Amino acid sequence: MDETTVREHALLHAQAVQRGELRAAARDLTEHARASAPAVMAALPPSVTSVEIPRLDPSDGGWLIHIAYGGATGSVLVESVWAEVDGRPMLTQLRVL
Numbered sequence: 001m002d003e004t005t006v007r008e009h010a011l012l013h014a015q016a017v018q019r020g021e022l023r024a025a026a027r028d029l030t031e032h033a034r035a036s037a038p039a040v041m042a043a044l045p046p047s048v049t050s051v052e053i054p055r056l057d058p059s060d061g062g063w064l065i066h067i068a069y070g071g072a073t074g075s076v077l078v079e080s081v082w083a084e085v086d087g088r089p090m091l092t093q094l095r096v097l
Contacts, residue, residue, distance in 0.1 A: 001083075014051035061083055076096060
């Protein structure tokens, strides 16, 4: 899984969250990551108006990605780990920084 591929998937995931398309965004999460999703979603601004990927680094078996979600009430930085699962990038871990 190369940097371009994982960046594209992470950005599409973040944009789905921004648009409120949570079912589409959830397709990128493994079962393990889904357990953390409610706490992360609760920390996001009520209306996400911008997304940005300020950090993308290779890590053991995948990629460490920070996604900044901005809104009228401020921004929240989410740390996520992406790995190749069943031939495609999947979000395996996430937490609010």
